[in-house]
Amino acid sequence: MKKINQVVTDYEKYPTKVIQFGEGNFLRAFVDWQIHQMNQKGLFKGGIKIVQPLERGMGEMLKAQDNLYTVLLEGILDGQKVQSNEVITEINDVLNPYEDYAAYLKLAEEDSIEFIFSNTTEAGIAFDEQDQMNDQTPKSYPAKLTALLYRRFELKKPGFQIIPCELINHNGAQLKDCILQYATLWQLGAEFIDWINNENDFYATLVDRIVPGYPKDRATELCQQFGYEDQLIVKAEPFLIFVIEGNPKLAELLPLKAAGINAVFTTNMQPYRERKVRLLNGPHTTMAPIARLAGIETVGQVMNDGDFSKFVNDEMYQEIMPVIDLPDAELAAYAEAVKERFSNPFVKHELQSIALNSVSKFKARLLPTLVQFEAQEHRLPRRIVLALAALLVTYGDYPEIDVQPIDMPDVMADLKAIGQKADYVEQALQDTQLWGQDLTQIKGLVTAVEADVQCLLTQGARQSVQMINQEATEA
Template sequence: MTHPLSRSAFPDLPSYPESMIQFGEGNFMRAFVDWQLQQMNNQGLFQGSAVLVQPIEQGLGELLAKQDYLYTVLLNGIMQGDQVNSREIVTSVSRVINPYTEHENYLTLAEDDRLEFITSNTTEAGIAYHPEDRLTDTPQKSFPGKLTALLYKRFQLGKKGFVIIPCELIDRNGEKLKQIVLQYAHEWQLGDAFLEWLEQENTFCCSLVDRIVPGYPRDKAAELERELGYQDNLMVTAEPFLFWVIEGPSWIEDRLPLAKAGLNVVVTEDMTPYRERKVHLLNGPHTAMVPLGLLAGLETVEDVMLDAEAFSPFIKKLMEQEIIPMLDLPEDQLLSYADAVQERFKNPFIRHELTSISLNSISKFKTRLLPILLRFQQETGTLPPLITLSFAALLLSYRGDRVTRQDGPEILALFDYTWGDPAGFIASILKEDSLWGTGLSMVPGLKEALETYVRQLEQAGSRSALQQLI
């Protein structure tokens, strides 16, 4: 019988002073930020730990405490052609504070001069304004409200500010978090001196994070515990690939030496090109493969990448011939990133289902692929054939008779209405500017190309249509 993971079972594991406050104790942050702290600590470059704050009342704090805040990160996948299968006990978490039951302990974090970084991942809905929040709440409901209260306490003590790096998956996350903090500061009438301190003494960074973290390996937990020799109720699996872009001043690289530790981290004055690279070159192919794959009966991203006759060549050609030429980064960097993305797509240890990616496919297409289609047409005078075929497959899949649709009721109702006239469907749906954010009916040749591809998909299927194009 295996023993529980604890410091008594591993007495030689190191401990580090707290240097980071981290809002969020879930799988992603423990396998992303805290794992990176561990790598810096392993090389003697940082020698710091994170104190975690539960953003909501119910969390993992008690479970982590039972394991002395230790847990195992298991990296599984392919990295630069080699299989990675590593296990590491992470020691970079010092403790967890639940501000709902330990509010005074939470506010005392403001007293510690060694704490200089704040990170967060409170889900996409976490960076939000709640008008009912007040400074006197113990605690505030929202993450920005809790953060404002902590920052105000820090200001009252006359101490330096923080470097604040949110990791929530929303665009310009640092700017939006700062905006809400300033809004609370005004509404709570915390004074001009505090507003000046927020601006002068704190650095709010936007960031972009990239690592697939499936989480607790429930189906293999017993087998892994026998392999590890201990019981770990909080072990977390992740892919080997990692990328973190932090938009902020260059001195952050010295105070948080992630890149020096060999980690794939970029500190830049403008993260826009990197965001566009991820959105279009990672998320874009995901969105492109979904309707075509589902129409062909495929189930997972791995299924797509193992289909050497049609789908795998489609992804490669889509990236190299249609997406990369439209992005504003050096071609060699983009090709290298594309190779890494395809390697990640083939990861046999992660079951990434196409149906899960298909949620809200219309808005995803609008963000991830439509800008590429429009720029391609403007610069070359022709339509990108693979993106256009995927667009046609998406429209066909939203008819609802071949693929289960997952979208808002108003969007589904619109498609049901326009598909009521199959002959005029393409012309009608392209006129729906509310769906696409622009007038697609004016794009030369798009209506005719989509009509041709829809007929081809109906008659011959998506695999045949792809094979003809590639």
């Protein structure tokens, strides 16, 4: 079979407008796919040069295919099954700064470049004082970027639109802070700092698209279907949202919406971040402990189960959405999209993987909703309370429970020790090391969780879910 670059030869190459730090699956199926959509409509007319953030990466594999690869979209979107594939042709080059640092710094000379995107993992935006300004490649992404920006400054050229996609809150501000720390550490001068502040725009982002990556189990079949060999197929769900906070001018410079892409340009992304964490990650964190106790293994099985799908739907609409500060219609549309994504028949999302580090996930994803709901409604959110009870049952000392928790050693040890005590629930809820606050201070929570723990142990998880569903029907 011929390789992708032997079959796909007729496409337009654009001048480089984007530097991209990272060549992994997510950026290629998210940012690069979006740039391809804009180019297809003649709205952007720009290419990408990728900088490999780590010494070993996928650069050579991309070059072997002339930087071409296929994005495969599979899933449900707006009630319709989607199965499509497109060849992404936007990558002009891949640079490895560990092999040729001078070539990397030479990017600063290219007048056509306006944008910098990155996804170097959550740990990538960090300051490392060991990194120095010399001929050696710095280890951290912010240090590499600082060196490139300083070269750009020395050439008296315009700054960039800097758009990090790492999954941390206020990612743009954190990246800028690291750069300013390097500017001070390396004694690059006040004029450079002024140039950073005045000539560059840093944006905060929220990125949302499930990207399972290379479909290893179906690769041979897919290549036969495509009519070429592609070692870098990226599988993704059709749903996508890109929320960008910062200078409003970016909406014109980066015409994503005009290309039909689900992009949001805003001066405050926190409600959107809250929406995702609470309406997507929250139900995940609810269903994992409860459904696992019922013998259910995947998110898809949860959504195909009448009892559990109603439970998840009601949690979204009756407990989570009332405490999010966004229009009801917008929240409902997002909730329906999330349910479609949960039901994606092409993705097998294991509840066991979602259950990893459940305590910290509950604290981040569900506890704020529980606290706000109780303060606002003067009652407890029944489904989130059951999730907390199921979590404690899973982590507790109950010989009849064969579902094993997976968490940090200190969390496991803490709950195991408490789990042997008669007042396990109360002691667990008042453990501020686990939750960041004393949950026994929430009115009625200890009693409600104790009752749910007993119901889970005596009646089982499914019966507990059915009882809450029945309560909702009768209300």
